[in-house]
Amino acid sequence: xxxxxxxxxxxxxxxxxxxxxxxxxxxxxxxxxxxxxxxxxxxxxxxxxxxxxxxxxxxxxxxxxxxxxxxxxxxxxxxxxxxxxxxxxxxxxxxxxxxxxxxxxxxxxxxxxxxxxxxxxxxxxxxxxxxxxxxxxxxxxxxxxxxxxxxxxxxxxxx
Amino acid sequence: xxxxxxxxxxxxxxxxxxxxxxxxxxxxxxxxxxxxxxxxxxxxxxxxxxxxxxxxxxxxxxxxxxxxxxxxxxxxxxxxxxxxxxxxxxxxxxxxxxxxxxxxxxxxxxxxxxxxxxxxxxxxxxxxxxxxxxxxxxxxxxxxxxxxxxxxxxxxxxx
DNA sequence: TATAATTAAGATAAAATAGTCTTTTATATT
DNA sequence: AATATAAAAGACTATTTTATCTTAATTATA
Numbered sequence: 001x002x003x004x005x006x007x008x009x010x011x012x013x014x015x016x017x018x019x020x021x022x023x024x025x026x027x028x029x030x031x032x033x034x035x036x037x038x039x040x041x042x043x044x045x046x047x048x049x050x051x052x053x054x055x056x057x058x059x060x061x062x063x064x065x066x067x068x069x070x071x072x073x074x075x076x077x078x079x080x081x082x083x084x085x086x087x088x089x090x091x092x093x094x095x096x097x098x099x100x101x102x103x104x105x106x107x108x109x110x111x112x113x114x115x116x117x118x119x120x121x122x123x124x125x126x127x128x129x130x131x132x133x134x135x136x137x138x139x140x141x142x143x144x145x146x147x148x149x150x151x152x153x154x155x156x157x158x159x
Numbered sequence: 160x161x162x163x164x165x166x167x168x169x170x171x172x173x174x175x176x177x178x179x180x181x182x183x184x185x186x187x188x189x190x191x192x193x194x195x196x197x198x199x200x201x202x203x204x205x206x207x208x209x210x211x212x213x214x215x216x217x218x219x220x221x222x223x224x225x226x227x228x229x230x231x232x233x234x235x236x237x238x239x240x241x242x243x244x245x246x247x248x249x250x251x252x253x254x255x256x257x258x259x260x261x262x263x264x265x266x267x268x269x270x271x272x273x274x275x276x277x278x279x280x281x282x283x284x285x286x287x288x289x290x291x292x293x294x295x296x297x298x299x300x301x302x303x304x305x306x307x308x309x310x311x312x313x314x315x316x317x318x
Numbered sequence: 319t320a321t322a323a324t325t326a327a328g329a330t331a332a333a334a335t336a337g338t339c340t341t342t343t344a345t346a347t348t
Numbered sequence: 349a350a351t352a353t354a355a356a357a358g359a360c361t362a363t364t365t366t367a368t369c370t371t372a373a374t375t376a377t378a
Contacts, residue, residue, distance in 0.1 A: 037366085106288065117272050
């Protein structure tokens with residue numbers, strides 16, 4: 001469904017949304033906490049920077065941070081920035097010519113399922129996701145949500 | 160979303176469903192009518208044969224045919240046979256550990272969207288698809304549905 | 319201004335997916 | 349039995365995606 005690049009993007013943005021108050025976060029920190037290959041993640045964050053989802057700063061005390069409020073950034077924003085808007089519009093049977101006027105045999109049924117997915121991605125902000133992370137045992141000993149390792153049970157849960 | 164292998168599988172099974180009465184259909188015919196690379200398609204049909212969706216016969220008058228009635232074969236059957244059942248169960252954020260008890264931050268929302276997709280794939284038979292193909296200008300001059308080229312407008316439409 | 323920290327950029331490598339080609343095996347028909 | 353037809357199987361190639369490594373550029377701070 002989503003490319004690894006896109007999945008990593010979502011984890012990274014979710015991490016940034018969870019530590020909103022701090023200024024620039026080093027990519028290395030995101031990489032370690034979210035278990036995303038560092039060098040790969042730097043590429044991904046360059047894409048997110050080009051898409052104006054994050055801003056970066058080089059050098060000492062540098063890193064990346066969200067460009068807007070986590071409430072304003074939707075899942076759809078990130079997915080479209082990385083995998084492209086086509087992911088939400090493409091014909092499921094791979095036809096470039098498929099559309100409402102010239103529908104493939106699955107077009108109508110797929111359209112309604114697709115609309116539900118689009119709605120979900122649009123209605124879900126990264127603030128929402130960070131709240132969910134906190135409400136689903138998905139926190140670390142410092143109470144900061146967004147650490148995959150915790151979800152994996154590699155660290156003990158405070159409760 | 161779906162691999163090319165899976166998309167080609169669907170087109171191939173749809174073609175077979177549309178010419179139900181004939182016995183074995185040469186893979187070459189499917190390949191030409193549906194614009195699927197021939198050698199690649201032979202591999203795909205071997206997978207579909209292993210999954211008991213088609214039966215094949217070598218030699219003169221050989222080819223492939225559906226193993227059951229097109230009404231009985233669902234979209235889900237083919238997708239699962241090719242891309243594996245995981246495509247319907249995997250966590251959208253890539254977590255192996257994600258499930259109802261240990262949900263990722265998107266788990267609940269994604270589950271409901273996923274259920275709609277599963278329902279759609281389960282409720283749609285290849286008979287349904289062949290009927291849709293006929294009802295959406297997706298026919299050739301012989302009235303046989305299932306020819307991609309027609310949909311692409313490369314042949315004239317009888318109406 | 320020197321130093322350490324940190325992203326940017328580009329080259330390379332590895333793995334997965336998509337696609338091709340050739341040879342072998344099986345089948346119907348003459 | 350000979351021949352033509354067609355799938356099976358395996359080796360090979362190409363492309364895309366995923367991941368790594370190295371060097372350059374930028375920035376804060378002592």
